[in-house]
Amino acid sequence: xxxxxxxxxxxxxxxxxxxxxxxxxxxxxxxxxxxxxxxxxxxxxxxxxxxxxxxxxxxxxxxxxxxxxxxxxxxxxxxxxxxxxxxxxxxxxxxxxxxxxxxxxxxxxxxxxxxxxxxxxxxxxxxxxxxxxxxxxxxxxxxxxxxxxxxxxxxxxxxxxxxxxxxxxxxxxxxxxxxxxxxxxxxxxxxxxxxxxxxxxxxxxxxxxxxxxxxxxxxxxxxxxxxxxxx
Numbered sequence: 001x002x003x004x005x006x007x008x009x010x011x012x013x014x015x016x017x018x019x020x021x022x023x024x025x026x027x028x029x030x031x032x033x034x035x036x037x038x039x040x041x042x043x044x045x046x047x048x049x050x051x052x053x054x055x056x057x058x059x060x061x062x063x064x065x066x067x068x069x070x071x072x073x074x075x076x077x078x079x080x081x082x083x084x085x086x087x088x089x090x091x092x093x094x095x096x097x098x099x100x101x102x103x104x105x106x107x108x109x110x111x112x113x114x115x116x117x118x119x120x121x122x123x124x125x126x127x128x129x130x131x132x133x134x135x136x137x138x139x140x141x142x143x144x145x146x147x148x149x150x151x152x153x154x155x156x157x158x159x160x161x162x163x164x165x166x167x168x169x170x171x172x173x174x175x176x177x178x179x180x181x182x183x184x185x186x187x188x189x190x191x192x193x194x195x196x197x198x199x200x201x202x203x204x205x206x207x208x209x210x211x212x213x214x215x216x217x218x219x220x221x222x223x224x225x226x227x228x229x230x231x
Contacts, residue, residue, distance in 0.1 A: 001083035004228070006092035010066060010073055017067040020059025028052025064113055064141075072097070072111045075180040079198045083205070088228065095160060096153045101226065103219075104211025105172035108157055109201075110150040110193075114143050115181035120191040147193040150175035164225035171214065171222050176201065 031048025034041055065072050073091050076098050080089060088101040098109035116129025127143040154175035161171055177195040179186060188195040196204060214222065223229060 001080055001087045001089060002085055003077060003089045003091065004093055005073065009092040013062050014066040014071070017059055017062030017065070020055050021063060022059075024052045024054070024056030024059055026052070027055060061141075065111075070113060070180065072113070072180070075198065076109060076111060076178065079178060079180070079196075079201050080205075082202060087205075090226065094157065094226070096157050099157060100205075101222070101228075102205070102211065103213035105174070105214065106157060106161075106222075107205075107209075108150065108153045108173065108175045110146055110153060110175060110177045112143060112146050112177060112179050113181060114179065115184045117185045118143060118179065118188065118195075119186075120147070120188040120195070122190070146177045146195070147191055150177050150193045161222075161225055165221050169218050169221045171218060172211065176204075176209075 027048055029052070031045050031050075031052055034045035034048065038045065064070070076091065077089065080087070080100065086103050090099045090101065091097065093099075096108050098111065100107040100109060114127055114129065116127060119126045119128075125143050125145060125147075154173050158173045161173065165171065175193050177188075177191070177193055178201055179195065179197055182198065184197060186195055186197060194204065194209070213219075
């Protein structure tokens with residue numbers, strides 16, 4: 001598998017994700033101390049508290065996605081490692097963060113980092129995990145509606161292709177959801193969008209999810225539409 005990455009995008013957000021939590025904690029601490037030490041400076045102190053809290057949230061958000069061994073760009077590559085050179089993974093090169101170019105079309109990959117037990121039944125997602133309250137307090141987002149997010153990303157990519165592909169050429173785009181926590185347990189067979197653990201996505205792409213290849217004209221047009229002529 002070939003990997004094409006927006007290195008500048010990842011580098012900037014990794015640095016912010018590494019430094020912002022500490023900066024936010026320091027600003028938050030200064031603001032809190034000022035509330036007690038300088039009561040007459042209440043409004044400036046409150047502003048510092050909120051600024052520190054906001055910086056911490058940004059750091060937590062970016063840290064979850066870009067920092068450490070659980071960084072999304074590292075885990076997606078790990079999940080797909082071993083695919084041959086017919087596959088090209090585009091990371092942060094398009095409006096959708098992770099797009100896999102296959103012989104038969106495109107697959108968008110929506111990454112979720114929650115652990116614990118995740119279930120989809122009768123149109124609802126449920127998430128159970130030990131210490132989940134503390135994890136959310138630390139900045140971990142809720143599982144939300146990953147099927148809708150995935151469908152929206154696939155639609156956004158489809159719209160981009162509609163603008164760039166020659167008239168009469170269509171390329172199938174499908175979404176998948178990838179849960180990257182090694183200990184996550186999934187019960188998501190009813191999900192309208194296929195959801196996989198780390199060890200399941202590659203196997204599905206090779207077997208049940210394998211699609212017939214596009215014709216030569218569509219392949220050339222798609223390569224051009226994605227800006228991969230020289231890749």
